[in-house]
Amino acid sequence: MSIMKQQCVSDLENERKNCSFDKEELTNIVDGGVEKTQFRRRLEEYFLRDPQFLDSIGPDYMSHEDRYANELRKACHMIHKFSENEEINQVIGRPDGVRSIMGLGFLGALTRDGNPLQLHLGMFIPTLIGQGTPEQQERWLGRAVLGEIIGTYAQTEMGHGTFLRGLETTATYDPSTQEFILHTPTITATKWWPGGLGKTANYAVVMAQLFTKGHCYGPHPFLVQLRDEKTHQSLPGLTVGEIGPRLGMNTSDNGFLRFDHFRIPRTNMLMKHSQVLEDGTYVKPLSSKLAYGTMVYVRVGICFYSCHLLQKAVTIATRYSAVRHQSEMLPGMPEPQILDYQTQQYKVLPQIATVFALLFAARRVGDTFIEATTSMNKGNLAMLPELHAISCGLKALSSTDSTSGIDICRLSCGGHGYLASSSFPRLYTLCTATMTYEGENTVLWLQVARYLIKSYQAAKRGEVVGPSVAYLVGKNTTEIRADLSDAGLLGACRKSVCAIVAEVESRLQHLCSKGQDYHHAWNNMSVFLVKCAQVHTRYYVCEKYVQAIENLKLSDGLRTILRNLCRLYVVNHIIVHQGDFLRCGALTASDMKALEEEMGDLLAALRPQAVSIVDAFDLDDFILDSVLGSKDGNVYQRLYDEALKSPLNQKDVPDAYYKYLRPLMKANL
Ligand SMILES: CCCCCCCCCCCCCCCCCCCCCC(=O)SCCNC(=O)CCNC(=O)[C@H](O)C(C)(C)COP(=O)(O)OP(=O)(O)OC[C@H]1O[C@@H](n2cnc3c(N)ncnc32)[C@H](O)[C@@H]1OP(=O)(O)O
Numbered sequence: 140m141s142i143m144k145q146q147c148v149s150d151l152e153n154e155r156k157n158c159s160f161d162k163e164e165l166t167n168i169v170d171g172g173v174e175k176t177q178f179r180r181r182l183e184e185y186f187l188r189d190p191q192f193l194d195s196i197g198p199d200y201m202s203h204e205d206r207y208a209n210e211l212r213k214a215c216h217m218i219h220k221f222s223e224n225e226e227i228n229q230v231i232g233r234p235d236g237v238r239s240i241m242g243l244g245f246l247g248a249l250t251r252d253g254n255p256l257q258l259h260l261g262m263f264i265p266t267l268i269g270q271g272t273p274e275q276q277e278r279w280l281g282r283a284v285l286g287e288i289i290g291t292y293a294q295t296e297m298g299h300g301t302f303l304r305g306l307e308t309t310a311t312y313d314p315s316t317q318e319f320i321l322h323t324p325t326i327t328a329t330k331w332w333p334g335g336l337g338k339t340a341n342y343a344v345v346m347a348q349l350f351t352k353g354h355c356y357g358p359h360p361f362l363v364q365l366r367d368e369k370t371h372q373s374l375p376g377l378t379v380g381e382i383g384p385r386l387g388m389n390t391s392d393n394g395f396l397r398f399d400h401f402r403i404p405r406t407n408m409l410m411k412h413s414q415v416l417e418d419g420t421y422v423k424p425l426s427s428k429l430a431y432g433t434m435v436y437v438r439v440g441i442c443f444y445s446c447h448l449l450q451k452a453v454t455i456a457t458r459y460s461a462v463r464h465q466s467e468m469l470p471g472m473p474e475p476q477i478l479d480y481q482t483q484q485y486k487v488l489p490q491i492a493t494v495f496a497l498l499f500a501a502r503r504v505g506d507t508f509i510e511a512t513t514s515m516n517k518g519n520l521a522m523l524p525e526l527h528a529i530s531c532g533l534k535a536l537s538s539t540d541s542t543s544g545i546d547i548c549r550l551s552c553g554g555h556g557y558l559a560s561s562s563f564p565r566l567y568t569l570c571t572a573t574m575t576y577e578g579e580n581t582v583l584w585l586q587v588a589r590y591l592i593k594s595y596q597a598a599k600r601g602e603v604v605g606p607s608v609a610y611l612v613g614k615n616t617t618e619i620r621a622d623l624s625d626a627g628l629l630g631a632c633r634k635s636v637c638a639i640v641a642e643v644e645s646r647l648q649h650l651c652s653k654g655q656d657y658h659h660a661w662n663n664m665s666v667f668l669v670k671c672a673q674v675h676t677r678y679y680v681c682e683k684y685v686q687a688i689e690n691l692k693l694s695d696g697l698r699t700i701l702r703n704l705c706r707l708y709v710v711n712h713i714i715v716h717q718g719d720f721l722r723c724g725a726l727t728a729s730d731m732k733a734l735e736e737e738m739g740d741l742l743a744a745l746r747p748q749a750v751s752i753v754d755a756f757d758l759d760d761f762i763l764d765s766v767l768g769s770k771d772g773n774v775y776q777r778l779y780d781e782a783l784k785s786p787l788n789q790k791d792v793p794d795a796y797y798k799y800l801r802p803l804m805k806a807n808l
């Protein structure tokens with residue numbers, strides 16, 4: 140063993156000897172229970188040890204077309220393996236089965252940079268479940284699950300992604316043939332972005348403006364066949380293709396689609412919530428927003444997904460920080476592990492704390508989703524606004540924090556973090572996309588703000604409001620600060636959110652009273668309305684974090700770790716946003732000093748446990764896919780081996796030298 144390898148390995152071994160808690164206990168918490176850990180491990184063994192998921196050369200060295208073909212190969216192999224596995228088949232057969240399989244984060248690692256079947260699994264199948272009638276599910280769902288038909292979710296158009304009511308694609312009912320005529324009237328009406336649409340999918344759920352009997356009833360979902368099931372050729376009457384290279388996700392063949400008076404049967408409208416009868420009569424849904432159901436589901440999924448991406452990044456950064464030695468802390472002494480620098484701890488440890496914050500909050504919003512959909516299936520829509528607001532807020536918060544956390548982790552690895560082989564570029568591009576798709580984050584914050592302001596005004600009138608916003612009026616606004624305990628800090632958060640919401644709402648009213656109409660006033664306050672949404676959602680996350688740790692049955696060792704992480708999360712948030720707390724008197728300058736001192740203590744207390752905590756995430760080296768983050772810490776050899784794989788290194792003198800450099804250098808002429 141080389142001396143360098145020995146040092147890296149023993150650095151990690153020493154870190155692991157410091158472990159003060161039961162790692163398996165923590166792994167079970169991350170997975171959501173002992174059985175879930177066992178289930179995940181069985182499936183990881185089944186998938187990750189299969190050599191067919193290995194790449195012959197790194198995808199970064201492949202052409203656009205080869206990369207697509209390579210990931211499609213693996214994605215199809217994944218579906219084959221789904222259907223061949225008895226345990227998976229049993230799980231898929233259960234009501235929440237597809238969801239539990241899709242929730243397995245490691246599946247994302249089987250394909251590296253997006254997956255041509257992701258939309259099929261993540262949105263097409265859930266839309267059939269959420270928007271299709273039992274007969275429609277009978278027709279398409281089984282075939283979709285088996286991969287006999289592959290679909291996507293085609294909603295966004297070139298001209299409109301955010302503003303769904305502005306979609307231009309039309310679906311006009313023709314009672315004489317009992318068909319809908321799909322049409323793309325303008326260039327901006329071209330469907331643009333759907334994953335897998337370019338070359339993979341032969342079906343799509345298309346969102347189009349429904350016209351019947353001369354009236355437009357807004358966007359509705361239609362099941363549309365795009366390609367011949369035998370030849371895969373695109374059907375006459377439509378044009379479909381890929382939109383070209385992207386920042387990341389370059390193997391998910393995001394596509395475009397245009398219709399020229401393309402006819403589909405009436406029964407292809409997904410009619411669980413609203414119907415068009417044979418004679419063209421429109422039957423209204425209980426709420427027009429039920430057609431947006433798949434987006435709500437995926438927003439919840441993104442909370443888990445972005446958290447999983449951050450988990451990977453912080454595992455890599457923490458292990459690397461333990462094996463990397465740099466500079467002198469004490470003059471003349473050996474170079475310390477960079478993890479010993481407080482500034483490095485401040486990069487890495489808050490990201491570990493964020494992983495748990497997002498995980499616990501995502502579980503809560505996941506529970507809310509299940510509760511709300513169960514009652515919606517019984518016709519009770521009371522929870523819909525609350526679910527919409529929480530899922531929008533948490534999707535925006537988790538995607539933003541995970542993206543910035545991943546970049547902080549990359550920076551914490553210095554130059555090596557910029558290498559593709561570190562995995563950070565891919566993690567970053569995958570994660571930053573979650574800030575845009577499924578509702579651009581600013582737009583989602585404004586949806587939360589709309590709910591907050593309406594709820595605040597209703598609560599002031601004495602009306603009952605949703606549980607997540609009930610704290611906005613009442614004693615919280617005047618709460619006397621007790622202490623800096625968990626409860627005290629949550630009280631301070633509540634007080635500052637209440638103050639911010641009350642102030643923004645009153646300024647909004649003031650603009651109206653000066654003569655601005657509500658919509659202009661809203662726009663003129665929108666920067667601050669976004670802030671209302673952000674502080675409210677942050678409070679939601681902090682509260683759920685504290686509650687989760689209080690409610691979990693934990694050994695003492697682990698309780699200390701999780702409490703410290705939770706404190707670090709809440710305390711750091713307050714320090715970073717101290718202006719919000721000082722401005723309303725929720726905390727004082729001397730409180731801030733005490734919290735800053737506490738933060739230093741928390742970093743020091745958590746530092747020796749950092750490697751063990753990320754070990755407990757139990758992410759296989761295959762999943763991490765990073766020369767910097769592997770379990771054995773053999774960073775330098777891996778860096779070197781990976782560099783040798785570059786096609787440029789296969790020849791000492793590249794062909795391009797003869798073509799371009801030699802004439803310039805006037806060598807050998
Ligand atoms: C338990 C679960 C566990 C899960 C576990 C794990 C599962 C894993 C699963 C998968 C995993 C991971 C991911 C991987 C990758 C995916 C790959 C990439 C996919 C990317 C796909 C896409 O990217 S696909 C396109 C998405 N494209 C949008 O996302 C458009 C945004 N744009 C809008 O969404 C609307 O345009 C917008 C702004 C609301 C305005 O809509 P609008 O104009 O109609 O409405 P207004 O603003 O006028 O509001 C009028 C009233 O409607 C209320 N309301 C509005 N929406 C509502 C709603 N949804 N539900 C209820 N209520 C709603 C509102 O609150 C108002 O209520 P009120 O009047 O009472 O105040």
Ligand SMILES: Cc1cc2nc3c(=O)[nH]c(=O)nc-3n(C[C@H](O)[C@H](O)[C@H](O)COP(=O)(O)OP(=O)(O)OC[C@H]3O[C@@H](n4cnc5c(N)ncnc54)[C@H](O)[C@@H]3O)c2cc1C
Pocket residue numbers: 258292293294295298299300301302331332333334388393572575576577578579580581582585
């Ligand atoms: C990787 C990726 C995959 C995707 N996959 C799919 C898919 O499978 N299917 C699909 O249908 N779509 C897909 N999309 C499209 C995606 O859902 C949209 O891009 C997204 O909803 C944002 O809409 P937009 O592009 O129209 O942005 P815009 O709305 O044009 O946003 C541009 C700017 O305008 C601002 N803005 C817009 N409206 C408002 C407002 N009301 N108030 C204040 N500011 C506003 C935004 O904040 C933003 O800063 C995908 C996109 C990406 C990047």
